Amino acid sequence: xxxxxxxxxxxxxxxxxxxxxxKLKGVEYEFIEEEDLRNKxxxxxxxNPVHKKVxxxxxxxxxxxxxxxxxxxxEETWKENPLLPQDPYxxxxxxxxxxxxxxxxxxxxxxxxxxxxxxxKTKAIESAQESLAFLEKQIAGKKYFGGEEIxxxxxxxxxxxxxxxxxxxxxxxxxLEAEKFPLLHEWAHNFIQIPLIRECIPPREKLLDxxxxxxxxMRSLATNKQ
Amino acid sequence: xxxxxxxLDFWPSMFGMRVRIALAEKGIKYxxxxxxxxxxxxxxxxxxxxxxxxPLLIHNGKPVCESLIIVQYIDEVWNHKSPLLPxxxxxxxxxxxxxxxxxxxxxxxxxxLWATKGEEQEAAKKEFLEIYKTLESELGEKPxxxxxxxxxxxxxxxxxxxxxxxYENFGKFSMEAEFPQxxxxxxxxxxxxxIANTLPDQxxxxxxxxELKKIFGLE
Numbered sequence: 406x407x408x409x410x411x412x413x414x415x416x417x418x419x420x421x422x423x424x425x426x427x428k429l430k431g432v433e434y435e436f437i438e439e440e441d442l443r444n445k446x447x448x449x450x451x452x453n454p455v456h457k458k459v460x461x462x463x464x465x466x467x468x469x470x471x472x473x474x475x476x477x478x479x480e481e482t483w484k485e486n487p488l489l490p491q492d493p494y495x496x497x498x499x500x501x502x503x504x505x506x507x508x509x510x511x512x513x514x515x516x517x518x519x520x521x522x523x524x525x526k527t528k529a530i531e532s533a534q535e536s537l538a539f540l541e542k543q544i545a546g547k548k549y550f551g552g553e554e555i556x557x558x559x560x561x562x563x564x565x566x567x568x569x570x571x572x573x574x575x576x577x578x579x580x581l582e583a584e585k586f587p588l589l590h591e592w593a594h595n596f597i598q599i600p601l602i603r604e605c606i607p608p609r610e611k612l613l614d615x616x617x618x619x620x621x622x623m624r625s626l627a628t629n630k631q
Numbered sequence: 632x633x634x635x636x637x638x639l640d641f642w643p644s645m646f647g648m649r650v651r652i653a654l655a656e657k658g659i660k661y662x663x664x665x666x667x668x669x670x671x672x673x674x675x676x677x678x679x680x681x682x683x684x685x686p687l688l689i690h691n692g693k694p695v696c697e698s699l700i701i702v703q704y705i706d707e708v709w710n711h712k713s714p715l716l717p718x719x720x721x722x723x724x725x726x727x728x729x730x731x732x733x734x735x736x737x738x739x740x741x742x743x744l745w746a747t748k749g750e751e752q753e754a755a756k757k758e759f760l761e762i763y764k765t766l767e768s769e770l771g772e773k774p775x776x777x778x779x780x781x782x783x784x785x786x787x788x789x790x791x792x793x794x795x796x797x798y799e800n801f802g803k804f805s806m807e808a809e810f811p812q813x814x815x816x817x818x819x820x821x822x823x824x825x826i827a828n829t830l831p832d833q834x835x836x837x838x839x840x841x842e843l844k845k846i847f848g849l850e
Contacts, residue, residue, distance in 0.1 A: 469721070470728055473731075474727045477724065478723070478724040493708050494690070494695070496704075496707065500700045500703070501695075501696055501700055504697060539680075539681055
């Protein structure tokens with residue numbers, strides 16, 4: 406099916422999503438590590454001039470950017486193991502929740518993590534938990550968001566079992582409380598046990614360092630503003 | 632069995648206009664319900680509890696939210712005519728990327744242009760010009776963003792045309808002078824009935840914005 410390259414970083418949850426999709430479809434690919442996002446490679450700048458971000462997929466030398474766009478491309482190009490439902494309504498629902506999960510939830514959790522203790526942090530935590538409450542309803546009655554097998558939405562939500570728990574640790578907060586979100590908690594536990602999923606996640610230590618550095622930086626910016 | 636299609640919308644919304652154009656392109660009959668966004672209906676709140684936003688399509692009682700998701704849904708269900716997305720996966724990815732760019736960048740900067748003053752507005756104008764320059768560069772010499780025919784990216788962006796007079800007025804620049812290719816493209820798109828019949832008059836949108844500024848004390 407032609408050569409596939411993925412320009413990515415190991416700690417980015419947006420990149421791991423793409424790896425999961427490629428592996429689920431049995432697609433061989435070359436992982437090209439973008440070493441330093443503060444000093445972007447000529448390759449990345451050439452193929453993603455608009456956003457200059459990872460992940461970036463190169464298929465037959467043609468670039469595809471934005472993780473959700475890449476996931477849909479992978480789904481449409483490699484037909485084995487479909488990730489999206491066949492029914493148009495179910496697909497629209499999957500896309501809706503993917504957009505919600507992909508953006509609002511991730512940045513909501515990150516917002517709550519990097520705020521220093523105080524009213525703003527409390528509000529951010531509440532808002533992030535409201536988002537989780539919606540997801541709790543969505544997983545009700547199902548083992549995975551995709552049903553019996555993992556699908557599109559599980560991949561997009563896949564940051565929750567690993568990245569969220571690291572954000573919680575560095576942010577000194579608990580978002581995914583087992584008592585409040587028992588179903589989501591159980592889903593997270595099941596999802597991260599899957600070998601193919603597990604083998605792509607970055608080492609916890611590396612992620613902790615990365616997030617800690619980001620939070621220190623952001624808090625120092627906030628302090629300097631005062 | 633007859634399809635029941637309802638659209639909850641707000642007439643100046645460029646997101647709602649996307650759906651109206653898609654429905655017109657496909658020749659779908661639907662019931663239009665105007666929402667008062669300061670007093671949202673029970674139906675809207677029930678059918679879109681997550682975002683509580685328009686546009687909202689209700690097809691045989693089932694809600695579909697988010698304008699680009701609605702457009703893709705319409706394209707997949709009513710696939711007998713006027714395809715809105717290309718069939719090739721790479722071209723589809725390209726279309727989705729640019730439609731996503733319009734969503735992320737174009738609305739926000741336009742709003743800042745008319746809703747702010749002074750330095751903030753100056754910064755918004757600079758950003759606005761950069762974003763539209765990127766779009767003009769992507770359009771290039773093509774008749775449409777989609778190539779030879781009107782497509783998904785064209786649909787996602789053309790609805791902002793009804794707001795151009797607002798942007799020009801508050802930004803104090805001429806769209807035609809700054810972005811001649813975009814203006815030529817818009818005129819081309821306006822030859823399509825579905826678009827000409829859907830987009831509200833620019834002056835009406837301008838009056839709406841003046842009202843909005845008064846209501847929110849943004850004068």
